[in-house]
Amino acid sequence: MKVRLSPQTVLVLDAFLEHPEDWKYGYDLSRNTGLKSGTLYPILMRLAEHKLLETKWEQSAPGRPPRHMYRFTSEGLRYTRAQSQSHTAGRLSEAASALVSA
């Protein structure tokens, strides 16, 4: 496993998966996932350190600090899709087992 997939990490990956080609802001991710900054940023840091996310700075209006933006790398997108598929397959097989045993 490349990164520890806590429920919060899965939430963040799902948020990126909605529009994988778009750059996203930290605060928008926080609002979309419902995660506080103290939870969200360690996840973003970990994903960026594992090269699953790329980052860039966006220049804001004069007098305002620049904003940091995040997007999947191609490796990150591949990894997340693979994880998502295996998770869905796992859930399907659990459901099938439950049906058989019922």
Place this chain on the structure above:
Amino acid sequence: MGTPRRLAQRLLEALVTLAPLASREWAQAMLGELDFIRGDWAALYWALGSAAAICRHIASGWRGWLNRRTAKEDVQMNNAGKKAVEVGMGALSALMLVGCAFGILRIMDLLFPGLGLAHGWSRWLAVLVIPETIFIAGAIILWRKKGPVAAGILTIGLLMGLHVAVHLAMR
């Protein structure tokens, strides 16, 4: 700008200034979002969460460095050398604790200059009494399993105590 937002701004600016290079970019990222947060209290909660995230990032960097170092030393060093490294690690941990206490006191003094936290009894409490108590408790807990680390911690505790005693005697 309300007081909570002003505090949030100051806290994040202090983090950008004080954070090590590896964490500074993230502190700047958190500061960059502050203007877009609606509500002063939400901004303050954002800054507090961000400060916790930066502290965790710094701590994980230190932990990684110590683990790498320990693993490397394990292979290369004989028993006596290993013990010396453990004493050093204990001393280093104790010094980092004192450094953190001093840093927090400085940040609090920057954020709330009116309280005068960097002077008087609060300074002694933060940089002497609390660390010394932690050193003694830590040394007792570690003594059986990690004696050399406990010895390193106690050494720094003793040196700090001596330093304060000399300081008081000279006044």
